[in-house]
Amino acid sequence: MIRLQCVLSALLIHLLLPMPVSSATPDHIILVMADDMGWGQTEYANHPILKTPNLNAMAANGLRFDRFYAGAPNCSPTRATVLTGRTNDRTGVLNHGVPLRPQEKTVAQALKKAGYATAHFGKWHLNGMRGPGAPILKDDIRSPGAFGFDTWLSVTNFFDRDPILSRMGKFEEFQGDSSEIIVDEAVKFIQKNVEAGKPSFSVIWYGTPHSPFMADEDDKAPFPKLKDPSLSHYGELVAMDRSIGTLRSALQEMDIAENTFLMFNSDNGGLPRITPGTVGNLRGFKNSVYEGGLRVPAIIEWPAVIQTPRVTQFPACTMDIFPTLVEIAELPESSMLSVRDGMSITPLFQKEIAQRPEPMGFRHTNRVALIDNDYKLITQKLGSGKYELYNLKSDQQEKMDLLESQPEIAQRMIAAMQAWNESIEKSIEGDDYPEGKVIPADPGPSTWMTLKEYEPYLEGWKDRPEFRRYIKIQ
Numbered sequence: 001m002i003r004l005q006c007v008l009s010a011l012l013i014h015l016l017l018p019m020p021v022s023s024a025t026p027d028h029i030i031l032v033m034a035d036d037m038g039w040g041q042t043e044y045a046n047h048p049i050l051k052t053p054n055l056n057a058m059a060a061n062g063l064r065f066d067r068f069y070a071g072a073p074n075c076s077p078t079r080a081t082v083l084t085g086r087t088n089d090r091t092g093v094l095n096h097g098v099p100l101r102p103q104e105k106t107v108a109q110a111l112k113k114a115g116y117a118t119a120h121f122g123k124w125h126l127n128g129m130r131g132p133g134a135p136i137l138k139d140d141i142r143s144p145g146a147f148g149f150d151t152w153l154s155v156t157n158f159f160d161r162d163p164i165l166s167r168m169g170k171f172e173e174f175q176g177d178s179s180e181i182i183v184d185e186a187v188k189f190i191q192k193n194v195e196a197g198k199p200s201f202s203v204i205w206y207g208t209p210h211s212p213f214m215a216d217e218d219d220k221a222p223f224p225k226l227k228d229p230s231l232s233h234y235g236e237l238v239a240m241d242r243s244i245g246t247l248r249s250a251l252q253e254m255d256i257a258e259n260t261f262l263m264f265n266s267d268n269g270g271l272p273r274i275t276p277g278t279v280g281n282l283r284g285f286k287n288s289v290y291e292g293g294l295r296v297p298a299i300i301e302w303p304a305v306i307q308t309p310r311v312t313q314f315p316a317c318t319m320d321i322f323p324t325l326v327e328i329a330e331l332p333e334s335s336m337l338s339v340r341d342g343m344s345i346t347p348l349f350q351k352e353i354a355q356r357p358e359p360m361g362f363r364h365t366n367r368v369a370l371i372d373n374d375y376k377l378i379t380q381k382l383g384s385g386k387y388e389l390y391n392l393k394s395d396q397q398e399k400m401d402l403l404e405s406q407p408e409i410a411q412r413m414i415a416a417m418q419a420w421n422e423s424i425e426k427s428i429e430g431d432d433y434p435e436g437k438v439i440p441a442d443p444g445p446s447t448w449m450t451l452k453e454y455e456p457y458l459e460g461w462k463d464r465p466e467f468r469r470y471i472k473i474q
């Protein structure tokens with residue numbers, strides 16, 4: 001009865017104070033990201049054998065992107081774009097295992113300031129460590145805590161079954177599938193905040209389906225014709241999809257699904273040498289600036305605002321996440337550095353937008369791709385003066401180079417690419433920071449196995465499957 005009264009009074013308030021959809025603010029925000037999942041690896045993208053019932057259900061209740069781009073074709077760089085709304089090279093994250101600059105402004109810091117409880121779960125890969133994921137040290141100046149996460153249960157890089165995770169510096173061993181472990185922990189965090197009446201921001205970064213490939217026998221059962229590594233790779237995706245179901249059910253049970261902004265995407269394109277293929281019919285794989293390296297699955301579910309589920313063809317990217325959250329969580333503009341690359345995509349929550357007003361740029365290890373709606377300009381080597389031009393609408397597989405046949409479009413896009421690239425060079429020098437320079441200087445990538453803080457653990461870890469290739473004890 002009390003519950004019915006609550007529902008009725010809530011309904012009455014809703015009727016009396018109709019809230020324009022554009023000013024809705026989500027009570028809970030959850031960003032979920034797969035690691036190395038290709039554009040073709042969902043059932044809704046017609047994968048030949050993989051079933052993803054929970055991603056299907058999420059897509060059927062939200063906004064599914066057909067043209068969503070990871071900010072970069074590999075790990076750490078894309079993670080930097082999610083947190084900052086800026087292309088990776090501006091943030092100092094030039095490649096995998098290169099650390100994020102402490103001078104960057106992050107979405108976690110902004111939401112924390114706005115009263116959200118903030119948490120990171122899983123793969124971090126922004127503290128400058130290469131090699132397999134180790135639990136992050138408490139005092140790491142580039143831990144999730146240092147970038148605005150109140151609480152964290154995180155590893156330096158990729159992780160798999162039965163991982164050791166760091167709970168804000170305290171190392172804990174877990175049993176089971178890595179996706180399910182971090183989703184269970186995220187649900188506990190969200191539940192605690194729901195009970196406290198506090199809004200929350202959770203970042204769930206899976207270690208799946210990145211190597212090592214280790215899956216539960218039951219999760220491999222749907223693929224009797226596959227052999228490892230493909231077999232375990234696909235088995236991991238079965239568990240990951242199930243964890244999406246666990247998360248969505250928990251939101252329903254807590255009665256918060258309606259006004260929770262839940263986003264899923266991958267951090268880069270799919271892997272080569274996996275069968276069946278990972279990238280649909282696209283060209284290239286992870287680490288390539290062709291579509292197979294950059295285009296990834298993505299879905300946003302927010303029933304209170306995205307009331308008519310659909311598939312959008314609008315080109316969007318991970319740099320759009322922070323500007324979008326600035327708008328919907330009503331964060332101050334100063335939450336972000338003024339030089340930014342993404343745009344708020346909130347208008348898309350109501351209806352299709354024909355054109356993206358500004359091109360999207362991607363820069364990674366001296367290569368650049370610029371996507372201006374249907375057209376894509378690529379240079380495989382900055383400064384070489386060599387370019388490729390494709391029309392993605394008529395040639396999604398990037399087979400027909402239009403550089404010669406479309407000289408006007410090529411010239412316009414080359415000029416835009418050069419201007420964009422010059423602005424990145426300034427960012428790399430530190431121009432976007434109040435100090436006008438980079439402090440401390442970028443240290444470059446490192447490996448935790450060589451740090452003295454990890455020395456006491458090496459003997460105990462050296463036979464673990466995820467570490468044995470890497471830990472060499474004299």
Ligand SMILES: [Ca+2]
Binds near residue numbers: 268
């Ligand atoms: Ca990855």
